[in-house]
Amino acid sequence: MTATAPRIHVLDPRLANQIAAGEVVERPSSVTKELIENAIDAGSQRIEVEIEQGGARLIKVRDDGIGIGEEDLPLALARHATSKIGSLEDLEGVSSLGFRGEALASISSVSRLELISNAEDDPRHGWRVVAEGRGMEARVTPAPHPRGTSVGVRDLFFNTPARRKFLRTEKTEFAHVEEAFRRQALSRYDIAWVLRHNQKVIHQLPAGHSAAARERRIASLLGKNFIEHARYIEREAGGLRLSGWVGLPTHSRSQADQQYFFVNGRVVRDRLVAHAVRQAYRDVLFNGRHPVFVLYLELDPDVVDVNVHPTKHEVRFRDGRMVHDFLYSSLHHSLASAKPAESPGEEGAEGADTSGVPPQSAASEANAEQPRWQQQGIALTQSPDRHPGAERVRRFMQGYQALHPNHEETLLTPQPSAPGERGSEVREAREAPLTMPDNDPTAPPPLGFALGQLHGIYILAQNAEGLVLVDMHAAHERIVYERMKTQLAAAKGLDAQPLLVPVSIAASRAEVATAESEQEAIAKLGIELDVAGPETLLVRQLPALLSQADPEALVRQMLEELARYGRTHQVEARLHELLSTMACHGSVRANRRLTVDEMNALLRDMERTERSDQCNHGRPTWTQMGLKALDRLFLRGQ
Numbered sequence: 056m057t058a059t060a061p062r063i064h065v066l067d068p069r070l071a072n073q074i075a076a077g078e079v080v081e082r083p084s085s086v087t088k089e090l091i092e093n094a095i096d097a098g099s100q101r102i103e104v105e106i107e108q109g110g111a112r113l114i115k116v117r118d119d120g121i122g123i124g125e126e127d128l129p130l131a132l133a134r135h136a137t138s139k140i141g142s143l144e145d146l147e148g149v150s151s152l153g154f155r156g157e158a159l160a161s162i163s164s165v166s167r168l169e170l171i172s173n174a175e176d177d178p179r180h181g182w183r184v185v186a187e188g189r190g191m192e193a194r195v196t197p198a199p200h201p202r203g204t205s206v207g208v209r210d211l212f213f214n215t216p217a218r219r220k221f222l223r224t225e226k227t228e229f230a231h232v233e234e235a236f237r238r239q240a241l242s243r244y245d246i247a248w249v250l251r252h253n254q255k256v257i258h259q260l261p262a263g264h265s266a267a268a269r270e271r272r273i274a275s276l277l278g279k280n281f282i283e284h285a286r287y288i289e290r291e292a293g294g295l296r297l298s299g300w301v302g303l304p305t306h307s308r309s310q311a312d313q314q315y316f317f318v319n320g321r322v323v324r325d326r327l328v329a330h331a332v333r334q335a336y337r338d339v340l341f342n343g344r345h346p347v348f349v350l351y352l353e354l355d356p357d358v359v360d361v362n363v364h365p366t367k368h369e370v371r372f373r374d375g376r377m378v379h380d381f382l383y384s385s386l387h388h389s390l391a392s393a394k395p396a397e398s399p400g401e402e403g404a405e406g407a408d409t410s411g412v413p414p415q416s417a418a419s420e421a422n423a424e425q426p427r428w429q430q431q432g433i434a435l436t437q438s439p440d441r442h443p444g445a446e447r448v449r450r451f452m453q454g455y456q457a458l459h460p461n462h463e464e465t466l467l468t469p470q471p472s473a474p475g476e477r478g479s480e481v482r483e484a485r486e487a488p489l490t491m492p493d494n495d496p497t498a499p500p501p502l503g504f505a506l507g508q509l510h511g512i513y514i515l516a517q518n519a520e521g522l523v524l525v526d527m528h529a530a531h532e533r534i535v536y537e538r539m540k541t542q543l544a545a546a547k548g549l550d551a552q553p554l555l556v557p558v559s560i561a562a563s564r565a566e567v568a569t570a571e572s573e574q575e576a577i578a579k580l581g582i583e584l585d586v587a588g589p590e591t592l593l594v595r596q597l598p599a600l601l602s603q604a605d606p607e608a609l610v611r612q613m614l615e616e617l618a619r620y621g622r623t624h625q626v627e628a629r630l631h632e633l634l635s636t637m638a639c640h641g642s643v644r645a646n647r648r649l650t651v652d653e654m655n656a657l658l659r660d661m662e663r664t665e666r667s668d669q670c671n672h673g674r675p676t677w678t679q680m681g682l683k684a685l686d687r688l689f690l691r692g693q
Contacts, residue, residue, distance in 0.1 A: 079158055079161050079162075080161055080162055082110075082222060082228060083109060083110025083222075083228050083231070083232050084231035084234065084235040086114050087104060087106075087114055087116070088238075090114065090162075090208070092152035092239070093159075093206075094204070095243060095246070097120025097122070098120045099120040100119055100246060101118070101119050101262075102246055102247070102248055103117045104236055104249065104250045106229060106250070107252075108253070109224070109225035109226070109227070109232065110232050111211055111219075111228065113207065113208070113209050114211070117203065117206075118203045119203040120203050121174060121203075124174045125182045128170070128193070129193040130193075131172075131184055132160055132170065132185075132186045132191070132193055133160060134160040152321060159206075160191070162208055163186045164186075165211065165212050166210060166213065168185065168186070168206065168208050170183070170184050170185075170204065170205070170206050171198045171200045171205045172205070173199075173201060174202070178200065178201045180199065181201075182195055182196070182197060183197070233252075233257065233258075236258065237276050237277075238322040240258070240260055240272065240276060241273070241276060241317075241322075242320050242321070243320065244263055244268065244269050244272060245264060246262055247260060247261050258275065260275060260276075273300065273349060277349075281300075281306070281347060284302055284305065284306030285301060285302045285303065286301060286393060287300055288300070288350075288386070290385040292381060294354060294358075295353070295354050295381045296353040297350060297351070298350070298351050300349045300350075301386060301390070302347035302348060303393060303668065304340050304390065305669065306347065307340055307346055308344065308345050309344065309345070312345075313348075314332075314347065315349045316348070316350050316352070317350070317351045317352065318352050318361075318370055319353060323369060324368050324369065325370055327378065327620060330379065331379045331380075332348065332382070334624050337631075338536075338635065338673070339390060339666050339668075340669075341672065352378075354378075358372065358373040359373065360373075375621055393666065393668060395501045395502050395661055395677065499519050500658065501518065502523050502659075502661060502677065503516040504516055504518075505655050505658060507654075508648065509524075510646075512526065512527065512528070513526060513527065514527050514654045516658060520681045521679065521680055521684070522680040522681075522685065523658075523678075523679055524678050524679075525657075525661070526670075526674075527647075527649065527654075528642055528643055529676045530657060530661050530670070532671055533671060533676060534660050534661065534664045534667065535638040536671045537665050537666065540634060543634065551582075551596050551598055552598070557585075557594060558594040558606040559591060559592070559593055560591070560594065560606075560611070561590060561591060562590055562614075563590065566611070566614045567586055567589065569614045569617050570584050570592055573617045576617065577613070580623075580626040581596070582596060582610070582613075583595040583596035592610065594610055597609075598626065601629055604629060612625045613626065635671040635672075
């Protein structure tokens with residue numbers, strides 16, 4: 056029996072909308088997002104979100120925006136109807152959050168939706184619209200309402216049970232709703248927000264324009280720890296402007312749940328952005344940890360396409376390479392300038408020396424011969440015109456030696472101890488100065504002055520806040536590493552080494568095309584890569600420091616980054632890994648006795664060195680214990 060071909064027919068409006076709903080209505084949180092975006096586009100100053108049973112029973116969004124007139128209401132729930140674009144030019148430069156004209160139609164096809172709106176100032180006016188029947192005909196009736204709009208979505212997926220059964224528990228669904236609310240509340244500080252769940256107020260956020268008001272909102276939504284361990288960044292170049300807060304590497308999380316990036320006010324999740332952020336945090340973040348940030352990128356709407364995904368979570372930049380480089384350099388600069396000399400949340404001063412190479416200075420006259428620790432890179436004192444703490448250290452040591460003349464030799468000369476000798480740490484702590492001079496009116500350096508060593512591993516120091524504890528090996532490792540990186544960057548070019556036998560790589564046509572188009576960028580990295588055929592590449596030369604690397608793996612990763620992001624950090628990353636290993640072996644080791652001068656010099660170097668809050672592996676190099684915390688520990692004042 057011959058099969059009969061099914062006839063082509065037009066889908067009825069409700070079924071067509073239900074199919075479309077599969078793209079934009081995933082769960083209650085996606086409905087909440089769409090309704091909030093419409094409220095923002097309406098110019099609202101206050102938006103209230105009411106949720107019941109995690110959104111499965113009710114999602115209601117009320118705003119005080121411009122409202123919808125009676126004559127437009129029949130189209131409000133129609134598919135492909137919008138007031139936000141009217142031409143292709145409008146679409147290419149769209150600045151509103153919603154513009155597709157299908158969200159309300161899709162939502163109403165899988166729920167019981169009603170929309171009440173008033174475009175006039177008289178609260179006695181207003182109109183209600185619902186979509187009924189298989190044809191989803193709009194029915195409009197009078198309904199008093201203040202100026203603005205209320206949209207109520209009840210019984211989500213009541214008519215599509217297969218989708219309703221995929222909803223999770225009430226707690227889980229509300230967590231997603233709250234996250235959608237959080238993202239929108241972080242996008243607009245000039246709007247007041249309220250979120251209720253089962254008649255209980257969860258968030259009540261007043262509008263605010265000042266920096267303090269913005270930080271209060273972030274603290275309310277993300278916790279006080281976020282704002283206390285973040286620093287504000289603001290950079291502008293080439294028509295791009297980046298602002299917001301980036302978390303210090305010491306304040307990271309086990310999952311990427313506090314990462315918010317906005318493009319022209321729209322929250323996005325973009326691979327190019329994620330890559331730029333990862334590269335900026337590359338050697339300051341502990342393995343497996345994720346940075347936190349709330350960042351805002353502003354640029355001409357004409358150079359970014361927001362119409363590349365049904366949920367509008369992704370964007371496409373016209374010049375992705377420029378955006379990537381701008382984000383990376385801005386974040387890299389901000390993180391590099393975070394030093395112990397600056398408190399969390401403060402932006403490094405423009406024009407500050409961020410080279411990462413502390414100036415070397417002469418040794419103390421009392422110790423003319425350079426000991427081994429100074430040859431490894433620790434400066435004994437600092438030039439007074441480069442760091443004011445150096446003069447304080449000198450005067451402090453003079454004052455202490457005047458009071459304790461018998462200790463002068465101990466302070467300036469390392470005292471070797473017999474193997475297995477116990478009590479050396481106690482003797483050093485007793486011989487070291489225990490208080491800062493009272494007659495010195497100037498403020499102490501950020502990391503204070505050394506008191507002594509603990510088990511040959513930690514440096515104990517006293518600053519204005521209380522006790523500072525420093526991991527001396529981790530701190531010196533970062534100092535040496537940053538100096539080596541700077542020396543490498545200052546070189547005119549990377550020393551290259553030709554391979555005795557060129558390495559042949561079977562490549563895809565796309566990889567070969569990238570190798571040809573990025574020939575200049577590849578050559579600058581000290582790599583000679585030739586095209587030997589339509590699907591063959593030859594590696595003839597590598598940087599000398601990477602002569603032992605796997606050429607094929609390195610080149611493949613490099614080409615992948617060049618194709619996706621327009622630039623590659625693979626060679627730089629490999630070189631930095633090598634420098635990190637060298638720095639680790641070249642820094643002071645545990646159980647190494649340091650004099651107070653040596654310890655103070657290390658503290659001063661830390662205060663000037665980029666990224667010195669973390670070692671090369673992302674571990675913290677120091678911690679602060681304030682006097683109040685110490686008082687609580689010993690129950691003082693209780």
